[in-house]
Amino acid sequence: xxxxxxxPFDKDYIEQFSKDRNEPQWMKSLRLNALELANTLDxxxxxxxxxxxxxFSNFKHEFSEGDAVSSVKDLPKELQAYFxxxxxxxxxxIQRNHSVAYNTLNxxxxxxxxxxxxxxxxMNDHSDLVEKYYMKDxxxxxxxxxxxxxxxxxxxxxxxxxxxxxxxxAPLQAIFWQEDAQTALFNHVLLVAEEGSALTYVENYISxxxxxxxxxNVITEVFAHDNAQVAYGAVDNFAAGTTTYINxxxxxxxxxxxxxxLGQMNDGNTVSENITYLIGDNSKSEAKAVTVGRGKQxxxxxxxxxxxxxxxDGYILQRGVMKGSATTIFNAIGKIEHxxxxxxxxxxxxxxxxxxxxxxxxxxxLLIDEDxxxxxxxASVGRVDPLQMYYLMSRGLKKEEAERLVIHGFxxxxxxxxxxxxxRKQLTQVIERKVx
Amino acid sequence: xxxxxxxxxNLHVSIEDKEILKGVNLTIKGGEFHAIMGPNGTGKSTxxxxxxxxxxxxxxxxxxxxxxxxxxxxEVDERARAGLFLAxxxxxxxxxxxxxxxxxxAINARREEGDEVSLMKFIKQLDKDLDFLEIDQSMATRxxxxxxxxxxKKRNEILQLMQLKPAIAILDEIDSGxxxxxxxxxxxxxxxxxxxxxxxxxxxxxxxxxxxxxxxxVHVMMQGRVVKSGGPELAKRLEAEGYEWxxxxxxxxDETVEQNA
Numbered sequence: 001x002x003x004x005x006x007x008p009f010d011k012d013y014i015e016q017f018s019k020d021r022n023e024p025q026w027m028k029s030l031r032l033n034a035l036e037l038a039n040t041l042d043x044x045x046x047x048x049x050x051x052x053x054x055x056f057s058n059f060k061h062e063f064s065e066g067d068a069v070s071s072v073k074d075l076p077k078e079l080q081a082y083f084x085x086x087x088x089x090x091x092x093x094i095q096r097n098h099s100v101a102y103n104t105l106n107x108x109x110x111x112x113x114x115x116x117x118x119x120x121x122x123m124n125d126h127s128d129l130v131e132k133y134y135m136k137d138x139x140x141x142x143x144x145x146x147x148x149x150x151x152x153x154x155x156x157x158x159x160x161x162x163x164x165x166x167x168x169x170a171p172l173q174a175i176f177w178q179e180d181a182q183t184a185l186f187n188h189v190l191l192v193a194e195e196g197s198a199l200t201y202v203e204n205y206i207s208x209x210x211x212x213x214x215x216x217n218v219i220t221e222v223f224a225h226d227n228a229q230v231a232y233g234a235v236d237n238f239a240a241g242t243t244t245y246i247n248x249x250x251x252x253x254x255x256x257x258x259x260x261x262l263g264q265m266n267d268g269n270t271v272s273e274n275i276t277y278l279i280g281d282n283s284k285s286e287a288k289a290v291t292v293g294r295g296k297q298x299x300x301x302x303x304x305x306x307x308x309x310x311x312x313d314g315y316i317l318q319r320g321v322m323k324g325s326a327t328t329i330f331n332a333i334g335k336i337e338h339x340x341x342x343x344x345x346x347x348x349x350x351x352x353x354x355x356x357x358x359x360x361x362x363x364x365x366l367l368i369d370e371d372x373x374x375x376x377x378x379a380s381v382g383r384v385d386p387l388q389m390y391y392l393m394s395r396g397l398k399k400e401e402a403e404r405l406v407i408h409g410f411x412x413x414x415x416x417x418x419x420x421x422x423x424r425k426q427l428t429q430v431i432e433r434k435v436x
Numbered sequence: 437x438x439x440x441x442x443x444x445x446n447l448h449v450s451i452e453d454k455e456i457l458k459g460v461n462l463t464i465k466g467g468e469f470h471a472i473m474g475p476n477g478t479g480k481s482t483x484x485x486x487x488x489x490x491x492x493x494x495x496x497x498x499x500x501x502x503x504x505x506x507x508x509x510x511e512v513d514e515r516a517r518a519g520l521f522l523a524x525x526x527x528x529x530x531x532x533x534x535x536x537x538x539x540x541x542a543i544n545a546r547r548e549e550g551d552e553v554s555l556m557k558f559i560k561q562l563d564k565d566l567d568f569l570e571i572d573q574s575m576a577t578r579x580x581x582x583x584x585x586x587x588x589k590k591r592n593e594i595l596q597l598m599q600l601k602p603a604i605a606i607l608d609e610i611d612s613g614x615x616x617x618x619x620x621x622x623x624x625x626x627x628x629x630x631x632x633x634x635x636x637x638x639x640x641x642x643x644x645x646x647x648x649x650x651x652x653x654v655h656v657m658m659q660g661r662v663v664k665s666g667g668p669e670l671a672k673r674l675e676a677e678g679y680e681w682x683x684x685x686x687x688x689x690d691e692t693v694e695q696n697a
Contacts, residue, residue, distance in 0.1 A: 406533070
């Protein structure tokens with residue numbers, strides 16, 4: 001199968017798209033440069049997964065406006081599961097296709113200068129701030145063809161800004177609901193936590209296109225300045241028809257912490273990169289991720305923590321369950337750069353195989369360029385332990401129920417880290433649906 | 437109905453083509469406590485595992501009936517729901533599954549859909565049993581057997597026994613690795629179960645457990661068979677004199693089957 005290399009979008013299209021959004025000049029220029037780059041750069045090359053014939057070119061891009069809702073109760077039932085009915089998140093943004101359907105932010109936080117708004121509004125209201133961070137130090141435009149394409153075609157996303165020393169107690173929740181089955185989502189999440197600030201953010205990606213083919217190209221950039229604390233949770237749940245490229249990166253400065261808890265539950269082919277740069281001394285990151293592979297989907301997950309500062313601490317935890325004839329590659333890469341003395345890099349990747357036809361691989365990689373450090377890794381690929389099954393069944397649990405418990409238990413170290421209870425429950429339900 | 441009946445007839449069991457049990461006969465009725473004693477390697481644990489349906493053990497001959505139903509035709513979980521319980525010598529660790537979630541699933545597995553035990557009722561009974569077994573409340577929220585000490589695992593097995601209330605329980609070396617205080621607590625749990633609807637098969641090679649739990653019948657296993665049966669006095673004599681006199685009486689030189697000792 002040959003791959004279309006020429007993009008169906010030209011300069012005029014991009015200019016018009018940018019103009020329609022009323023974007024600042026810098027954004028328009030960035031898009032146009034990126035479009036040129038996209039035609040020359042190579043596709044990403046995820047380790048051990050061939051993506052040459054994946055659909056990254058067949059999609060609709062036109063801006064698709066979703067209807068606004070005045071209350072979360074007006075949303076379809078399947079979306080209700082993402083909220084705690086009695087206690088809907090006070091700080092909530094729902095993006096329906098490419099526009100905002102619902103957005104609330106606590107008054108007190110507003111007064112303190114917290115920004116929690118869609119990326120287009122942010123570009124108008126806080127142009128300098130967005131420009132300072134957008135596609136610069138976390139993800140670069142020219143990383144590969146897809147990052148360039150993302151920059152050229154970005155059509156959704158949010159901007160979160162937490163001013164110095166502001167602690168946001170209640171989590172911020174974003175829902176990216178791709179209601180239109182064919183429209184691609186080029187979503188950008190830009191999160192900036194200033195010095196000494198703290199927040200918890202949780203996002204969900206949802207689509208329903210089991211048959212129609214489309215693309216999701218998502219970039220997240222997180223900046224934690226000195227002594228900032230960011231807890232980032234996500235449940236990705238794109239339907240089988242969506243080919244997904246998702247690139248989440250964090251930059252942690254001195255004494256800062258970025259913790260990731262990612263439930264990667266897409267049903268289509270997926271390449272996911274999660275990279276955190278610990279550039280400040282004594283910065284920390286925990287990168288935890290789970291996935292369930294089913295059907296014929298192929299997925300490649302790279303989780304990496306790159307440690308530049310002194311006395312940094314990185315911990316990667318990946319858990320995957322494979323069934324059907326799904327294929328999943330886990331790459332865990334801990335890297336301590338020269339100068340990162342007294343740092344610690346730990347990782348653990350485990351894959352549980354539920355069927356003969358499924359394939360899974362866990363690749364533990366440690367790259368150490370400094371002497372005075374500690375590091376450790378563990379990786380395994382295995383089947384459900386027959387003795388565990390015997391033990392559970394000897395208490396009367398049916399085989400399916402015993403297996404269900406073992407699977408949930410296996411994924412729990414990551415699932416339990418998802419910060420909002422309703423989202424955690426919802427993730428558990430998705431897991432349930434995917435393994436049964 | 438006054439209690440179940442477990443009948444083991446001429447049971448032959450192999451593991452990896454090596455025959456371990458060579459014709460065991462035993463009947464346990466509701467209300468009865470049986471003890472099986474014997475030196476290491478004589479087939480005691482094999483008997484327990486074969487009754488429960490351990491995947492590695494193959495029954496080559498004989499039968500096991502529970503209230504006339506063919507146990508060997510049942511899957512492991514069906515055996516449990518029919519009323520059998522095995523307190524295991526080496527319980528599996530189930531990471532990520534709390535003791536309390538597991539117990540509730542196990543209790544509900546015995547009940548009809550729509551008739552699940554209420555959370556309040558479950559917690560109340562669990563708290564009661566935890567207290568009775570002098571187990572710290574925190575065990576309920578710890579992952580099942582993960583990081584438990586040997587003693588904690590044994591108490592947890594008895595906790596499950598008390599919660600699930602089987603018709604016939606087999607306790608496989610429930611006393612091994614227990615200090616005297618723990619042994620007393622575990623024995624109290626087992627004695628609390630005693631009633632006409634509960635039968636119990638206690639496997640041990642130490643008599644000391646039987647100081648706290650008085651069996652109605654004592655059996656000695658050697659060479660994969662029950663070679664001698666009697667009342668509690670048999671256990672006392674074994675404690676005092678060891679197993680040599682039985683070997684002499686029956687002309688047995690090597691009592692084991694599992695190792696070529």
